[in-house]
Amino acid sequence: MKGRRLIKAGITHGDTNGVGYEVILKTFADERIAELCTPVIYGSLKIALHHQRAMSLPAVNFNVIGRAEEAVEGKVNLINCLEKDVKVELAHATPEAGAAACKSLEAAVADLKKGAIDTLLTAPINKHNIWSDAFPFPGHTEYLEHHFKGRKPAEARSLMILMQEQLRVALVTGHIPLGTVASQLTKELIVEKLKIFNASLKQDFAIVRPRIAVLSLNPHAGDQGLLGSEEEAVIRPAIAEAEACGATVFGPYPSDGFFGSSAYTRFDGILAMYHDQGLIPFKILAMENGVNYTAGLPAVRTSPAHGTAYDIAGRNKASEESFRRALFVSLDIFRNREIHRDITANPLPKQYVDGGADNVKLDLTKEDTTE
Numbered sequence: 001m002k003g004r005r006l007i008k009a010g011i012t013h014g015d016t017n018g019v020g021y022e023v024i025l026k027t028f029a030d031e032r033i034a035e036l037c038t039p040v041i042y043g044s045l046k047i048a049l050h051h052q053r054a055m056s057l058p059a060v061n062f063n064v065i066g067r068a069e070e071a072v073e074g075k076v077n078l079i080n081c082l083e084k085d086v087k088v089e090l091a092h093a094t095p096e097a098g099a100a101a102c103k104s105l106e107a108a109v110a111d112l113k114k115g116a117i118d119t120l121l122t123a124p125i126n127k128h129n130i131w132s133d134a135f136p137f138p139g140h141t142e143y144l145e146h147h148f149k150g151r152k153p154a155e156a157r158s159l160m161i162l163m164q165e166q167l168r169v170a171l172v173t174g175h176i177p178l179g180t181v182a183s184q185l186t187k188e189l190i191v192e193k194l195k196i197f198n199a200s201l202k203q204d205f206a207i208v209r210p211r212i213a214v215l216s217l218n219p220h221a222g223d224q225g226l227l228g229s230e231e232e233a234v235i236r237p238a239i240a241e242a243e244a245c246g247a248t249v250f251g252p253y254p255s256d257g258f259f260g261s262s263a264y265t266r267f268d269g270i271l272a273m274y275h276d277q278g279l280i281p282f283k284i285l286a287m288e289n290g291v292n293y294t295a296g297l298p299a300v301r302t303s304p305a306h307g308t309a310y311d312i313a314g315r316n317k318a319s320e321e322s323f324r325r326a327l328f329v330s331l332d333i334f335r336n337r338e339i340h341r342d343i344t345a346n347p348l349p350k351q352y353v354d355g356g357a358d359n360v361k362l363d364l365t366k367e368d369t370t371e
Contacts, residue, residue, distance in 0.1 A: 006038045006073050007118045007331050010111060012104040013043035014123025015130070017089050017097040018308030019318035021051035024123060026320035027327065028076045029058040037331055040071050040117055041078045042104040048078070050088050055316040068116035081107040090314030098129030106134065109147055112299050119300040119330040123323070124308045127175075138175035140303065141294050148297050158296035159196040161269075162279060162305060163329070164286035168205075168269045169278040170197050170295070181274040185217065185230060190238035191245075193271060198247040200295035201269050203340045204333045210268040213258070214239055214251035217273045221254050235273075255281070288319060291326045293333070300333050302326040 014020030024041065025048065027033060041048075045064055052059060063075035071077040086100045105125075111117045122140050137143040145158045161170045172193050173184050194212065201210035214235060218228030225232055235252045242249050253263065255272070259281040264270055272278030282290060283305065290305030304322035312318055 006036070007334050008068065008071060008116075009037045009039050009119050009121060009327060009330060010068070010108045010117035011039055011041045011121045011327075012101070012108050012123055013041065013047070014101050014104070015093075015097050015126045015308045016044075016047050016086055016100045017092050017094060018124055018126070018310060018313050019306075020123030020308070021048055022055060022057070022313070022316070022318045023304065023320040023323040024048070025052055025057045025060055026318075027324045028060045033324075033327070034074050034076055037327070038071050038073050039076050039327075040065075040068050040111075041076065042081050042108040043078060044080055044082045044086065044100070045078055047082075047086060047088055047100075051314075054090065054314055057316065068111045079107065091310045093126050093129045093308075093310065095129055098126060098135075099132070101125045101130050102132060102135045105140075105143070109144070113147065119302070119334050121323075121327055121330055122301065122303040124304065124306065126308050140301070141174060144294055144297060144299075144301055148299060157192055157196065158294050159193055159200065161197075161200065161293045161295050162282045162286075162290055163293055164282075164290045164305075164325075166268075167264065167282070167286060168201070169282045170269060170271050171273075171275060171278050172271060173274050175275065178274065178276070182217065182228075182230060185234055185273060187234050187238045187241065190214075190235060190271075191241050194238065194242040194247055194249060195245060196296040197269055197271060198242070204293075204295065204300075204336055205268075206336050206339070207268050209248055211266070212247060212249045212269045212271060213253055213264070213267040214249060214271045215255045215258060215273055215277060216252035219254065219256075221252050289321045289325050291322065291329045293329060300330050300337070302330040302333075 028039065045062055060076055062078040063072055065071060065077050065079055081103055082100055086096050108120055112120050127139060135143060141158060141160050159170050160174055161168055172190055173181050176184060197212060198210060201207045216222060216235065217230045220227055222228040222231035231252050239249045239251060255277050258264060287305065292303045292305050294301045304326050306322055309318055
């Protein structure tokens with residue numbers, strides 16, 4: 001790393017009445033963090049100090065700047081992105097807290113899109129109080145899809161991955177009502193998610209040939225049509241098509257036995273059909289230090305796996321472990337992407353071996369379509 005600048009990590013403050021500032025302050029109280037990256041917090045110095053005093057947290061020496069381009073290595077940089085004072089009401093959902101979260105996110109995403117920061121780490125938001133004309137989305141994932149893809153959220157595709165160490169759970173459908181899941185599942189959608197997942201495991205996590213498990217929608221994987229037709233009509237054909245495109249995919253597996261028997265430990269990634277199917281077992285296994293990662297975007301975005309946690313906000317009980325891991329994961333993925341770009345920039349033609357001859361032939365007219 002000598003001679004190279006540190007990765008510039010953008011951080012939003014999230015809901016100002018939740019635990020966002022608490023985990024930010026606890027993370028950056030460790031001065032060594034600023035030796036690993038250049039943090040740029042999009043928030044409010046006044047609100048940060050309010051949280052610090054309210055919980056008697058160790059002081060963080062913020063370097064207040066006007067633009068991300070002014071960020072100083074070795075410092076915890078902070079951009080005041082709120083135009084007016086915001087009343088802090090710890091543990092309460094208020095419109096002011098939602099608007100402050102939106103302002104922070106808007107500023108950070110604008111800088112991310114123009115390359116002023118390298119990665120984005122988002123503190124938790126409240127999906128109800130942030131909803132507005134500026135944020136008509138069910139969550140961060142859909143907001144980022146819209147801004148980076150330039151299309152409507154329903155048409156833009158990314159992939160939510162919940163991860164901890166070697167456990168990576170991705171979702172085909174995200175923040176939609178359970179009653180609409182079956183109607184939303186199509187072969188094309190599952191294939192698209194599998195392609196994004198496979199590419200992310202290679203590019204972002206440096207796994208050469210990832211093994212992906214696919215969960216069923218119905219109990220007992222539909223029991224050959226007795227308990228539902230989606231497995232035979234949609235999921236299995238999607239698996240077959242993804243394999244034809246070069247992915248290594250297995251399933252569909254009934255989710256209860258899959259997690260209950262620890263079969264999940266044998267795979268690099270697990271694709272769940274809907275939100276709670278993937279997140280309930282994940283949060284049982286990894287709630288304290290899980291990380292939410294948005295794959296498929298041109299930029300790197302992570303967040304802690306927990307929410308605003310109003311029940312403990314302002315009580316100095318929130319653990320910063322998930323937030324700190326989300327920061328480290330974003331740095332690792334950014335580096336992995338750089339390495340992947342370097343090693344795939346000028347690939348050598350694939351060698352085709354003629355088994356009936358003693359020589360090795362290079363067929364320059366054929367391309368390797370397995371990637």
